[in-house]
Amino acid sequence: MADKTTKNNLFIAFEGIDGSGKSTQVKLLAENLKNAGHQVYATFEPTNSPIGSMIRSIFSHQMEADHRTIAGLFVADRLDHLLNKTHGILKKLEEGYTVITDRYYFSSYAYHAVHMSMDWVIQANALSAELLRPDLNIYIDMVPEISMERLSKGRSAIELYETLDNLRLVRSKYLEAIERLRSEEHIFITDGNRSPEQVATDIWQEVAQLAVGKMS
Numbered sequence: 001m002a003d004k005t006t007k008n009n010l011f012i013a014f015e016g017i018d019g020s021g022k023s024t025q026v027k028l029l030a031e032n033l034k035n036a037g038h039q040v041y042a043t044f045e046p047t048n049s050p051i052g053s054m055i056r057s058i059f060s061h062q063m064e065a066d067h068r069t070i071a072g073l074f075v076a077d078r079l080d081h082l083l084n085k086t087h088g089i090l091k092k093l094e095e096g097y098t099v100i101t102d103r104y105y106f107s108s109y110a111y112h113a114v115h116m117s118m119d120w121v122i123q124a125n126a127l128s129a130e131l132l133r134p135d136l137n138i139y140i141d142m143v144p145e146i147s148m149e150r151l152s153k154g155r156s157a158i159e160l161y162e163t164l165d166n167l168r169l170v171r172s173k174y175l176e177a178i179e180r181l182r183s184e185e186h187i188f189i190t191d192g193n194r195s196p197e198q199v200a201t202d203i204w205q206e207v208a209q210l211a212v213g214k215m216s
Contacts (some may be wrong), residue, residue: 009038009096010211011089011132013104016140017167017173019147021191021199022102025140028200033098036211041092043081044102051077067115071076071124074108078128090132093126105129105139109177114169118177137185138203139178142192144168186210 012029014022030040046052055073057063065073081101082089090101105125112121144167151162178187190202190215 002179002214008211009093009098010135010207011093012098012100012136012138012207013106013134014100014102014138014140015104015110015169016192017105017110017142017144017147017174018044018143019150019167020140021150021196022140024100024196025138025199025203026100028196029203030100032200032204033167033207033211036208037189038211039096040100041097042100042102043089045104045107046074047081047135048076049077049080051080067112067185071112071116071121074112075124075128077133078105078108078125082128082131093132101134104134104137106139106174106177109175109181110170113173113177114166116174122177133185135186136207137187139174139187139189140192140199140208141171141174141189144171146193 014026016022026044030042033040046055051073054063055070058065058070058073077167080088085091089099089101105128108121108125109118118168144164147167148162148164178189181187188203188206190199190206192199
């Protein structure tokens with residue numbers, strides 16, 4: 001497991017169903033952290049690596065793959081995201097950056113457990129969890145109906161998992177995974193049905209408290 005005990009930088013993962021406002025909140029939190037003196041590296045999953053690009057091709061219906069194959073690709077993409085010697089998360093943390101990622105292993109627990117055993121998905125991602133658990137998992141909880149409205153306005157095409165029925169199932173799996181792993185993970189749940197500014201204020205209060213605790 002990565003040793004960050006001597007550093008004040010943080011690793012923060014944003015989670016939530018599609019359309020929950022994660023990208024917006026990543027940007028707002030990055031600004032707040034920069035203003036507080038942090039060097040910030042913002043990243044996302046699936047990544048822009050060759051494996052991540054394959055996942056995106058499946059999501060946009062350019063390729064077909066079984067859900068088990070997709071889950072496996074995410075495992076590989078996540079390990080490269082962590083271990084890449086040039087721009088991997090572990091490398092960036094070592095360089096002193098506070099890293100914010102839009103999605104991490106809780107996304108796999110939620111999205112893939114709709115189609116297969118959550119136990120399998122957790123086990124498949126065990127090495128990533130062993131290598132690096134977030135200092136904070138931020139789950140933006142949102143009513144799927146509202147997220148679908150946002151997706152319909154902001155997208156010219158709907159991706160593989162972006163249906164109302166699927167997002168309802170994914171939300172329930174997120175809540176199940178959070179309940180299961182609450183004792184092992186630092187999880188903060190915020191109500192994403194409010195304005196982005198209200199959500200950002202909520203998140204910043206939690207992160208600022210965490211940053212102070214890390215420095216003391």
